[in-house]
Amino acid sequence: DAGVTQSPTHLIKTRGQQVTLRCSPISGHKSVSWYQQVLGQGPQFIFQYYEKEERGRGNFPDRFSARQFPNYSSELNVNALLLGDSALYLCASSPYTDTQYFGPGTRLTVL
Amino acid sequence: AQSVSQHNHHVILSEAASLELGCNYSYGGTVNLFWYVQYPGQHLQLLLKYFSGDPLVKGIKGFEAEFIKSKFSFNLRKPSVQWSDTAEYFCAVTLDSNYQLIWGAGTKLIIKP
Numbered sequence: 001d002a003g004v005t006q007s008p009t010h011l012i013k014t015r016g017q018q019v020t021l022r023c024s025p026i027s028g029h030k031s032v033s034w035y036q037q038v039l040g041q042g043p044q045f046i047f048q049y050y051e052k053e054e055r056g057r058g059n060f061p062d063r064f065s066a067r068q069f070p071n072y073s074s075e076l077n078v079n080a081l082l083l084g085d086s087a088l089y090l091c092a093s094s095p096y097t098d099t100q101y102f103g104p105g106t107r108l109t110v111l
Numbered sequence: 112a113q114s115v116s117q118h119n120h121h122v123i124l125s126e127a128a129s130l131e132l133g134c135n136y137s138y139g140g141t142v143n144l145f146w147y148v149q150y151p152g153q154h155l156q157l158l159l160k161y162f163s164g165d166p167l168v169k170g171i172k173g174f175e176a177e178f179i180k181s182k183f184s185f186n187l188r189k190p191s192v193q194w195s196d197t198a199e200y201f202c203a204v205t206l207d208s209n210y211q212l213i214w215g216a217g218t219k220l221i222i223k224p
Contacts (some may be wrong), residue, residue, distance in 0.1 A: 035212070042115075042201055042214030056211050088156065091211075098143070098162075100154040100212060 002027070002101030003091050012109045013081050021076045021106045023065040023095030031055070032074040033100055034066055043090055048095070049074060078108075086110045113138045117202055124192055124224035125223050132187040132218050134202030142183040145212070146176055150198045159198070160198045161185065172196070194224045 005024045013019050025032050031050040035043035035101055045058035049068035063079045071095075086109050092100035118133035136142060146158040159170025166178040175185045185202060202215040 031210075033212070034212075040216075042203070042216050043212070045211040045213070048210060056209065056210065094210075098210070099145075099157065099160060101157065102147075104154040 001002070004067075004091055006089075006103040006106050008105065008106060009104070010011050010107045010109075012111065013070055014111050015081055015082050015083060017110075018079045019081060019108060021089050022081045023074045023076070023091030023093075024094075025072050025074070025091075026101060029093035029101075031070055031094045031100075032068055032072065033092045033094070034074070034076045035061075035092065037088040037090055039087075039104070046076070047104060057079050072086060083110050112223050113204075113206055113213055114201055115204055115213050115215040117200075117218050119218050120216065121219050121221070121223045121224065126194055127191050130189040130192045130196070130220070132200055132202075132220070134185045134187065134215060136185070136202075136204045136213075138183070138204070138206050144176070144178060145203045145205075146170065146185075146187050147175070147201045147203060148198050149201070149217075155201070156162070158187070192220075192222050196220060196221045197222045210224050 007022045033048040036048040037043040047066040048056040052068045063098045066076045068074045087107040090105045091103045114137050116135045144161040147155045148158045149155050160179045161168045179203045199217045199219050201217045203212040
């Protein structure tokens with residue numbers, strides 16, 4: 001069975017630009033969560049979606065937004081990029097909202 | 112604010128040594144507890160989890176963890192480590208019915224062959 005997939009793998013942007021990251025959950029999983037992992041730290045929660053509805057939002061500015069589509073895939077958008085947004089962005093899926101299974105992540109570098 | 116603490120940021124052991132990685136959380140309510148592992152060049156993988164029941168849980172690759180509610184702890188153990196256990200280990204919790212994972216900072220484990 002295919003695991004969680006994320007695209008792109010790597011991304012380089014400049015300050016002020018906008019970026020869209022994509023995630024496809026494990027087949028049958030209806031919940032998707034997004035996390036930001038800065039080098040040397042544990043992941044920080046950004047969003048969780050279940051059945052296309054936002055179930056939770058972490059302490060991130062409004063520049064961060066997300067959505068979940070009818071096929072349960074998800075996009076994370078970040079506007080007006082800052083240098084501090086450079087990180088590994090992780091997507092996790094779960095059947096409901098319990099155990100989360102992670103994808104490989106998208107490495108975002110902001111110059 | 113609720114938090115998760117992992118006591119050791121770096122641990123170096125020789126093969127066949129015993130391992131114990133500490134994890135403490137600060138929350139008095141109901142918790143679900145997880146250990147995830149990230150091998151070099153790979154993504155986060157679930158090692159084991161505790162939701163309820165027997166506080167001693169067994170995971171993959173010979174790992175186990177014990178939930179001690181009175182100590183707010185969920186330490187990870189392995190009796191005899193192998194070189195292939197070299198990885199970064201993360202403890203994480205969810206609180207009550209909130210499904211956001213709260214993470215520790217991680218412990219980098221290096222096993223010397």
